Amino acid sequence: xAVVSQHPSWVxxxxxxxxxxxxxxxxxxxxxMFWYRQFPKQSLMLMATSNEGSKATxxxxxxxxxxxINHASLTLSTLTVTSAHPEDSSFYICSATLHGEAFFGQxxxxxxx
Amino acid sequence: xxxxxxxGSHVSVSExxxxxxxxxxxxxxxxxxxxxxxxxNQGLQLLLKYTSAxxxxxxxxxxxxxxxxxxxxxxxxxxxxxxxxxxxxFCAVRTNNNDMRFGAxxxxxxxP
Numbered sequence: 001x002a003v004v005s006q007h008p009s010w011v012x013x014x015x016x017x018x019x020x021x022x023x024x025x026x027x028x029x030x031x032x033m034f035w036y037r038q039f040p041k042q043s044l045m046l047m048a049t050s051n052e053g054s055k056a057t058x059x060x061x062x063x064x065x066x067x068x069i070n071h072a073s074l075t076l077s078t079l080t081v082t083s084a085h086p087e088d089s090s091f092y093i094c095s096a097t098l099h100g101e102a103f104f105g106q107x108x109x110x111x112x113x
Numbered sequence: 114x115x116x117x118x119x120x121g122s123h124v125s126v127s128e129x130x131x132x133x134x135x136x137x138x139x140x141x142x143x144x145x146x147x148x149x150x151x152x153x154n155q156g157l158q159l160l161l162k163y164t165s166a167x168x169x170x171x172x173x174x175x176x177x178x179x180x181x182x183x184x185x186x187x188x189x190x191x192x193x194x195x196x197x198x199x200x201x202x203f204c205a206v207r208t209n210n211n212d213m214r215f216g217a218x219x220x221x222x223x224x225p
Contacts, residue, residue: 102211
C-alpha cells in the first residue's frame, strides 16, 4: 500500500514558539492532504484540507493564522503551529488519499510547555 | 452531512471471547465506511473498508464487518479476542470531499 510519512513523531516546544510538522506521500502524488487533530482520549477531528498550489481550506473553529498550511509540492504538506500555547498540545495526524483510500501518517505528538 | 456514531466508548472482553464493536452511520448517499485501529501514540491502521462491493467485509487480523442498510450499521466483529487486539478502534465515513469523519472511538480491553 501507499505510505505517508510524518515528521517529527514527537516534539516539545516552549510556549510562544512555532513548530513545523511535515507530511510526505512517499510513493504517490497527492494534490490534497488532510490534517487532523486528536486530543487525549478523543477522536480525530479534521482541521483543514491542504491543496497543492492553492490555499488550504480550514474547518470551522480552526484559526488559519495559527495553523499555517503549505502544500508546495505534490508530495509534501507542512503544518506550522505558530505561537504555540499549552492548549495546542495534541496529536496531529495527516493523511493523503489514493484511489479512494486514505493513508495516514504516524502522527506527531506536540507538547507545549 | 455524513457521520458515524460509535456506541460504547469502552468494551471489555475476555481472551477468546467474541468482539463486537458497534457503529451506525448517517448518509444520504451510499457510504464508504472504514474501521481503523490505533495503538497508543501511533497513527491509524486500516482494518477493513466497505465500498459497496459486498456487504460482508473481511479485514486483517481476523476482523470482519457487515454493512446493513436497513439498520444503517457497520458493526465490527472478531470471533475470538486476542490480547494483542487491545487498542482504540475508530469507525469512519469518507465524505464527498475525500476527508474522513470519525466516530468517537471505542477502547477495547482484553482480559486474560
